[in-house]
Amino acid sequence: MTGIRFLSGIGPSIPIKLETSGNVETKVRSEFESTGINQTIHRLYLDVECKVSILTPYDTIEDSITNQIVLIENVIVGLIPSTYYNLEGMEEKNLLDIVE
DSSP: OOOOOTTTTTTTOOOOEEEOSSSSSSEEEEEEEEEESEEEEEEEEEEEEEEEEOSSSEEEEEEEEEEEEEEEEEEEOOOOOOOOOOOOTOGGGHHHHOOO
């Protein structure tokens, strides 16, 4: 109540009640990440957002709580290539010179 951290936890207990003030919003998100020449990690996330109202005897505080949950993580292994070219940073006009 005073805002002084030194006094936190001292004094009478004040009951606090949490209530949801809306629906929980969820969104499924997929992500691919390259982990090597022939491996890719596929992750499936569930993003959850919940709007809550914190009810105290003196005030009502509205806040949003978000969380990200990994549902599935899978490593996809491909065939080992016979050749490998790292073409990062190359311009399109110079790519044919490397292949020849």
